[in-house]
Amino acid sequence: MKSIWAEEYDIVIIGSGFAGLSAAIEAGKVCPSVIVLEKMPVPGGNSSISGGLFAAAGSPLQARERIMDSPELMLSDMLAAGLELNNKELARIVAEKSTETLLWTIKELGVKYKPRLSHLGGHSVARTYNTANTSGSGIIKPMLAKCRDMGIPIRLRTYLSQFILTKGGEMEGVAVRENYIFPNRESGVLKRIRARRAVILATGGFSEDKEFRVIQDPKLTEDIESTNHQGATAEGLIAALKAGATPVQLSLIQLGPWASRDEEGFGVGSMFSMLAGFPYGILIDVRTGRRFINEQADRKLLVDAMLSSGRESIAIVDQKGGQHASTLDQCLKRGVVKKFESIEELAAANNVPLAPLKETIDVYNSLIEKGREDMFGKPLPMDLLPISHPPYYSIRLISKVHHCMGGVQINAEAQVVHIETHQPISRFYAAGEVTGGVHGASRLGSNAIPECITFGRIAGKNAAAQKPRT
C-alpha cells in the first residue's frame, strides 16, 4: 500500500516565533531531523516585531542595582494582574525559570540586552530587560542563525491545515499546504508530513483574526485595530481543538493602552509610552486636563479606564522623562510624538483645557517633591523627577488589541491536554501564545517572552525524549 506520508521527520514544529524556534533548538540537540513549518513568507511572527522586553526575577542586573526580587514576587504580580484566573502551576514555572531562560538567550544565542532595567506597569519592581535593538528581532535573528547552524530547516509558506491522529489517539503528523499564499486557505498543495517522535504547536495568538476574536469577545469589533502581525490568526488553534485539545479562557483578550493614534499597529509610539510616558510622565484625559488613573497600573485597568465613557487620552512627559524611550527620535520623525516648548503650547495643540492641566502637573510635581502618596496609587520611586524640563512631549493614545491570554491547555511538561480524558494527548506538545492560562485575566508587559521561550524549550526537550515510532 502506498504511504499517505510525503515526508517524515523526528519532530515537526508549527510556527517560527519564540516558542517554535526555542523548541527547535532544544529538540535539534537530540534529534537529527527537526523541521519548522511557517505559513507566512517571512519567519518570526509576532515575536520578531515585539518590543524585546523580557521580565526576569532575580537577574544579574537586579543584583547590580540592588533591586530585591524573587520568583515569588513575580508570581504574585502575575496573579494580581491576572485576577487569580491564572493556571498557577504554569505561571510559577514562568516566574521560576525567568532568569535561567534569560541567561540561556545570552549564553546560548548571544542575545544582546541594554545595560539597564525598565519598570513596567503592574510589576512591583524594575525587572525588565530590553534587547539592544529595542525589538524582538534581537532574539529572533540569533535564533534563526542558530537553526541554520544546526541544519534545522524553516519551511516558509507551509500552512498547517489539520492534525492527523492514529486510531489509538496518538498524534501522528500534520496535513499542510505547501506554497501557501496567506490568507487564501485554498492556495498551495496538500501534503502530509509524519512525525516519528512528536508534533509541537507554536502558532501564536489570534489578535488579527477579526472574525474569531469577536466571537470570543463581542466588544472587539472589526474596527478595533491590533498591534499584531497579519498572520496572527486562529487556524492553528482551531486545528488543535479539532484534534481534541482543551480550550482555556479564549475570551480573555488584552488591549494595549499605550498604542499611538497616529500610526498603525504597535509602531514606535507604544515603546515610547511604555518606557517613558507612563513611568516618567502622566496620563491625561483630554477633555478635563486631569489624570484619572495610576499610569503604572496593569494594562487591563488602564484600558478599562481609558475606554470608559469615551475618554480620549494623551501621555505627557518632559525632556528628562523622554530620554528613557529609545524610540523617541523615530517617534518625533514620524509625528507620533509631538514636541512643545511650553505646557501652554502642548495644551493648545492637544485641545486640552490649560488651567486644569497646569494644576494637575503642579499637584503631581509636588507629590514627587514632597514624597507624598499618589491618590491613584502610582508608585513614585526616589529617582522620579517632576515634570518641569522643557521641551515637553505628548502622544495621543488609542487602545489596540494586543495579546490572547487564552489558548489550548497544556500541563507542566507542555503536553496538550485532551478535552474528554483530561490526559495528555500522546506525542502532542504546545507552547507560546497559542496556549492558555499562564496569565489569567491580563498578561503583564514583558512576561510573554519568558513564557514563550521557557515553554518552547520544555516542549522541545520533552518531544525529543520520546521514543521514535517505527
Add this chain to the structure above:
Amino acid sequence: MGIHEATREIRKSENRIFQEWLCDVHDSGYHGRVSVDRKYFSMMLDTVAAAMETADENLTRSRFDSSAEWDFPGLHIIKESGITLEAFLAGFKVMIRCIERVILHSDATRLRMRNIADAMELAVVAEWENFRPAGLSLHPEPIQGPESPTTPEKILSAIFFSVGEGILLVDQDFEILKTNPRACEIYGLLEQNLIGTDIRTLTDESGAGTLTLFFEKLIEGQRLSAEITGLYVDGKSFPSTVTVSRSDLDGKRYWPIIVQDDTEQKILEKQLRQEKQQTEEMNLTLKTVLKSIEQDKKDFENRVATKIRTSVLPGIHKISKSSHDNVSRSYLSLLEQQLLSLTKGFENELHGGLLKLTRTEIEICRLIQAGCSTKDICNAMRISYETVQTHRKNIRKKLDLTGRKLNLHTFLMNRSL
C-alpha cells in the same frame, strides 16, 4: 456693558470660554458625542459674536426665523458630518452658558445674547436637513492615514505590492520608509521590522559603501545599479542587485531602491561557467592527446629505425656470411618475426623480467618467439643442445615462470624484445 462691548469681550476671552466649554461638555454627559475640536468651537463662537455685532438693540427672534436671512459665517464649511442635531445643540447650549459665566454680567446683554442664541437654535433646527456644521466627527482630526485613494492610486499601490522585485523607499537618514512584500521576503523580515531600519544593515560593509556612494552622487532622475551582498534574517548572505534612483519631494531627498535576489541567477551562472570550464578542459586534453600521439609517432619511428639497426641488419649480415642452409633458414624466419613485430606497433607489452635477460638469452628468446625449436636454436647459434637447455631454464627463472605450466613460446608471443 453694551452689546458691542460684550461681543469684543467674547472674542477676547475665547480661550477661557473654550476651557470652560471643554470641562462642561465633559460633565454634561455629551462627551464622546460632541466634538471637542477647537476649530469647530471657534466657528460656533464666531457665529454668535457676529450675530450679536450685526444685531440692533431691538433684535427679535424673527430676524432668524427665516433661513434666507440667516447669515452663518461658517456656512461654507457646514457640510457632511456625522454629528446628530442633539449633539450639536448640546455643544452650542453649553457654549452659551460658558459665555455667560465668563463675561456677561449685565442682565440686559445676557438676555439679548440668549435671544440671539435661541433664534439661531430655532433656525438650525428648522434647517437641519439642509445644512450641518462641518468637521464634527468624534475624532477632531482624522486619524492619520491616507484619504480614500483614487483608482489610479489604488492600481499603483497594487503594482507596488505585487511586483516580483523588492522595493524599498529610503530617506536621507538611510531609514526605510516603505517596503513591498517581496522586499520583506528577500530579507526575511516583516514590514514592521523593515520600516525604520537603516538600509545599510541589510548588506555588508562594501555594500553599505556602495549605497552611501550612490546616495551622494546620484542626481535626480538618474539611476545606478550595483551587485552587492544582501543579508538574510538568519545571517546568511546572498548575491543581490540594487538599482537606486533619486526623487526630491518638498526639499527632501528620497531614494527608491529596487532589489533583486540573484541567488538563482548566480546558480545558473555558476552552472554555465562550470560547463564552459569543462569544455575548455576537454579542449586542453584533446590537445595533449594530439601532442602525445605526435610524440608516439616519433618514438615509433625511432624504434623502427633502432630495431632495423640492431636486429634486422645483423640478421641479414649473418645470413650473408652463413654457408649453411639451416642457419640461413633460421635467421630468415627470425627476420620475418622481427619485421612483423615492427608492424605491430605498441600493442606488445613490456615485461619487467625481460630487462634482466643477457644478450644471448634475448637472442634465444627471439628465436623461440620466431617459432624455432631447441634444435633449430643449437644450429642457428652454433651452441650445444645442453647449453640451449640451460639458457632456457635460466630464462624461465628470470621471467618468473619456473613451476608454472606456461610455455615459453606462448609467453613471449606478444612481447617485444
